[in-house]
Amino acid sequence: DAGVIQSPRHEVTEMGQEVTLRCKPISGHNSLFWYRQTMMRGLELLIYFNNNVPIDDSGMPEDRFSAKMPNASFSTLKIQPSEPRDSAVYFCASTENYSNQPQHFGDGTRLSIL
């Protein structure tokens, strides 16, 4: 049973460039979450979707960040333009559409903006 799949695992790019992170949730899971992890701020929820619809994007830092979920098996998180302070590990997680189910995490994308 495949878990949550994220790509790429590592991304190094120069500031100002567009960055696109990808996530494939576990089949049958209706909720998808994007998190960011840094040493300073820990794990923070950026946005989450239920049935492909964005429910809460209050954690998205600014307009440079956008997320989409065009179908139940794919989501993207885009940063445009990227800045050095966006450097972090970005995690995607999915769960069944119930609050009492554990979230399953991908291995993350380590993003470095030079």
Next chain:
Amino acid sequence: KQEVTQIPAALSVPEGENLVLNCSFTDSAIYNLQWFRQDPGKGLTSLLLIQSSQREQTSGRLNASLDKSSGRSTLYIAASQPGDSATYLCAVTLRGGGNKLTFGTGTQLKVEL
């Protein structure tokens, strides 16, 4: 705003020792509390999930308790092993907050031979 704190931030114990990790939260109106494990360079693995109506959950050598009124949870690890070395995070979901998790700061555990 819900705040979740974990103490200690780091812990080193000899193999075989029983240990307790602590988690506290400021808003007791939670829906559930989860304990996760994170290995270096990896994502989080869910260990235990406690509903707000429950007092504890057990899985193998792990036991998690919840005292909602005092805003506390503990993760008890029995007979620790080097393979238990990882960062442990607790996270809460607020009532009416959908599936949003608020994470604690984590406890980095090292079990030494």
